[in-house]
Amino acid sequence: MIRKLRYTSMTNTDEKFCVQKTLKIIGSKWTVLILRELCDGTKRFGELEKNLEGISSKTLSIRLKELEKNGILKKKIYPTIPPKAEYTLTPKGQSLKSIISSMHEWGEHYT
Numbered sequence: 001m002i003r004k005l006r007y008t009s010m011t012n013t014d015e016k017f018c019v020q021k022t023l024k025i026i027g028s029k030w031t032v033l034i035l036r037e038l039c040d041g042t043k044r045f046g047e048l049e050k051n052l053e054g055i056s057s058k059t060l061s062i063r064l065k066e067l068e069k070n071g072i073l074k075k076k077i078y079p080t081i082p083p084k085a086e087y088t089l090t091p092k093g094q095s096l097k098s099i100i101s102s103m104h105e106w107g108e109h110y111t
Contacts, residue, residue: 025070026096030055030063032103035089038073039097042088072096 026032030052037043037051049060064087067073072093078084089096 025066025072026099028063028066030059031067032100034060034063034067035072035093035096036100036104038087038089038093039100042086044084044086048087067093 026035033052033055034048037048043051045060045064048064049055049057052060064073064075068075071090073087074090076086076088078086
């Protein structure tokens with residue numbers, strides 16, 4: 001169930017800007033699509049790049065670093081040659097699954 005937003009009656013600054021704070025973390029181009037891919041489980045960089053048609057390696061790298069910095073995903077590096085890294089959602093990142101799911105349902109219904 002979606003909580004009714006009370007824009008006019010909010011007095012606490014933190015409450016007033018919750019949506020903005022969320023968008024600061026997940027609102028960049030490609031970020032939600034990266035999260036969608038990771039909702040299915042751990043992925044390597046190449047898998048993400050392949051599944052996200054049109055994203056550049058540089059952009060993917062930047063977005064992954066931002067998500068890691070914000071505690072949304074964790075990166076595990078394996079000491080192999082060549083190095084192998086895997087990306088997995090943290091519990092904080094897992095909590096975004098309901099948002100991704102809601103976006104999917106909305107898109108399915110209205111587009």
